[in-house]
Amino acid sequence: MSKKQFFKKIIIGSSILTAVCFAQQSFVYAADIPTIEPGTLLIGSDMTYPPYIYLEDGTPSGFEVDFMNAVAEHMGLEAEYVDTRFAQLIVGLRSNRYDVIASLLYITPERAEVIDYVPHTQTGSSILTASNYAESPQEPRDLCGMRVSSIQGASWVPKLTKVSDEHCTPNGLDEIDIREFATAPEATQAILAGAVEAQFADAAVAQLAVENTGDALKITSEELIYPIPVGLGVNSSNSEIKEAITSAIENMKETGEYDEILSAYNLSAPDPDEVEAALSNN
Numbered sequence: 001m002s003k004k005q006f007f008k009k010i011i012i013g014s015s016i017l018t019a020v021c022f023a024q025q026s027f028v029y030a031a032d033i034p035t036i037e038p039g040t041l042l043i044g045s046d047m048t049y050p051p052y053i054y055l056e057d058g059t060p061s062g063f064e065v066d067f068m069n070a071v072a073e074h075m076g077l078e079a080e081y082v083d084t085r086f087a088q089l090i091v092g093l094r095s096n097r098y099d100v101i102a103s104l105l106y107i108t109p110e111r112a113e114v115i116d117y118v119p120h121t122q123t124g125s126s127i128l129t130a131s132n133y134a135e136s137p138q139e140p141r142d143l144c145g146m147r148v149s150s151i152q153g154a155s156w157v158p159k160l161t162k163v164s165d166e167h168c169t170p171n172g173l174d175e176i177d178i179r180e181f182a183t184a185p186e187a188t189q190a191i192l193a194g195a196v197e198a199q200f201a202d203a204a205v206a207q208l209a210v211e212n213t214g215d216a217l218k219i220t221s222e223e224l225i226y227p228i229p230v231g232l233g234v235n236s237s238n239s240e241i242k243e244a245i246t247s248a249i250e251n252m253k254e255t256g257e258y259d260e261i262l263s264a265y266n267l268s269a270p271d272p273d274e275v276e277a278a279l280s281n282n
Contacts, residue, residue, distance in 0.1 A: 032240075033075060033077065033240060033241065033244045034238065034240050034241065035077065035099050035241070036096055036098065036099055037080075039077060039078060040077060040078050040079075040080050041068070041071075041072040041075060041077040041078065041079050041080065041099055041100065042080050042082055042097070042098035042099045042100075043064075043068050043072075043079060043080065043081050043082065043098055043099070043100055043101075043102050044081075044082050044084050044089050044092050044093055044097060044098035044100070044101045044102070044103065045060070045064060045065075045081055045082070045083065045084065045089075045101070045102055045103040046083070046084060046085055046086040046089065046103045046183070047060060047081070047083045048085075048182075048183035048184065048185060049062075049086075049103065049104060049151075049183070049184050049202075049205065050062055050205070050208055051063060051204055051205075051208055051265060052064050052103070052104045052202075052204065052205070052265075053065055053102070053103055053104070055083070060081045063121075063261070063264075063265040063267065064102040064103060064104070065079075065081070066261050066264070067102065067120065067121075067261050068100075068102045068232075070248075070252055070257050070261065071245060071248045071249065071252070072248075074247075074248035074251045074252060075244050075245070075248045082097060082098045084097070084098075085152070085182055085183075086103060086151055086152060086153050086154075086182075086183075087152045087153035087182075089101050089103055089105070089233070090111065090114060090115060090233065093115060093233055093234070093235060094114065094115070094235065096235075099234070099238075099241055100232050100233065100234050100241065100245065101115075101232060101233035101234075102232050104123070104202060104230055105117075105230060105231055105232070105233050106123075106154075106155040106228045106229075106230055106278070107119060107228065107229045107230065107231045107270075107275060107278040107279060108155045108228075108278060108279075108281075109278070109279050109280060109281045110158075111155075111233070112279050114236070115233045115234065115235065115236060116233070116234050116235070116236045116239075116242050117231035117232065117233060117234075117279075118231055118232040118234065118242060118245050118246055118249065119229050119230070119231045119270040119275050120230065120231060120232055120249060120270065121229070121230045121262060121267045121268065121269065121270060122227065122228070122229045122230060122267065122268050122269065122270045122271060122274060123202055123203055123204060123227075123228065123230055123267065124202075124203050124224030124225060124226060124227040124228060125156055125200060125201065125202060125203060125206075125221075125224070125225040125226050126200075126201060126202075126203045126206035126207075126219050126221050126224070126225065127139075127142075127143070127198055127199070127200060127206075127219065127220050127221040127225070128188070128191060128198060128199040128200075128201060128206050128209060128210070128217050128218070128219055128220070129191065129197060129198045129199075129217070129218060129220050130191055130192070130194075130197075130216065130217060130218075131215050131216055131217060131218045133197060133198075133218075135197070135220075136218075136220040137198060137220050137221070138220060138221050138222060138223075139221065139225065140159070140160055140163040140176075140200075140225065141163060141167050141168075143160065143163070143176045143198060143200075144164070144167065144168035144171075144173035144174060144175070144176060145168070145173055145174035145175075145176075146176060146177065146196075146197040146198050147177040147179060147195070147196040147197050147198075148160065148176055148177065148178050148179065148196060148197070148198045148199065148200055149179050149180075149181055149186075149187035149188070149190040149191065149195070149196040149198070149199045149200070150178060150179070150180050150181070150187055150199065150200045150201070151180070151181060151182075151183060151184045151187055151201070152180040152181060152182055153180070154180075154200075155226075155228065156200055156225075156226055157178060157180065159226060160176050160178055160200065161176070161178065163176065164176040164178075177196075179195070179196055184201060184202075184205050184209075185209075187199050187201065188201075188209045188213070188217070191217065192213065192216060192217075198220075203224055204265070204266070204267075206219050207219065227274065228274070228278055229270035229271065229274050229275045229278055230270070231270075231275075232245060
């Protein structure tokens with residue numbers, strides 16, 4: 001046997017051994033994570049919210065799916081999605097229907113009282129109207145006297161209510177008539193049907209709504225409203241899951257997967273100061 005053949009044999013053997021060791025480590029790591037179903041990471045998501053998470057030909061798709069598939073792989077687990085309407089996601093998590101929420105879950109102090117967060121991206125909101133609507137509301141204060149649609153349970157609903165109570169009514173203006181819908185597409189349809197004058201939505205969701213409806217809709221707000229970090233939700237009592245997900249994300253950052261996935265959806269990493277401000281309601 002030549003030296004070249006000898007060293008080639010050593011290299012191949014070492015590669016196989018490394019792969020076997022990695023597989024064994026992944027198996028042990030996965031076995032140590034207290035998931036509801038062994039070997040599986042159950043993920044609660046409202047799959048009606050493109051481009052973040054939605055069903056495409058019956059298959060979960062979007063940012064949260066790409067992200068969580070990578071997270072689960074780094075944890076040595078198989079990702080499985082549980083389609084749940086947004087307003088019931090936290091209830092389902094606390095009832096142990098799934099291990100983690102991945103559904104554009106804004107970080108708020110109210111939610112942090114009942115669940116733990118693993119911050120993973122950052123977004124904000126926009127205002128939509130019909131293209132032929134005469135008004136062009138730029139900020140929440142401009143919505144006084146308007147009927148405004150929103151996905152049910154969104155973090156901005158209490159903020160809009162506060163604007164209505166503290167700005168609209170005291171200044172002799174009609175309140176903001178907030179109408180909540182089970183899904184974002186239903187909230188958009190309310191504009192098209194003339195049931196509301198405006199929609200308050202996540203910025204990426206608003207942009208997609210404009211693209212999907214041709215010239216029927218327009219985004220009237222020029223700046224991101226209520227910039228807010230987004231996190232994965234886990235039960236406060238399951239610190240092992242939180243630690244394992246956090247570790248998986250750190251691994252994704254080292255491999256470059258983290259930046260690659262966020263860039264594909266024009267999203268950015270959460271600002272630690274923004275996370276702290278969101279949790280303290282500042």
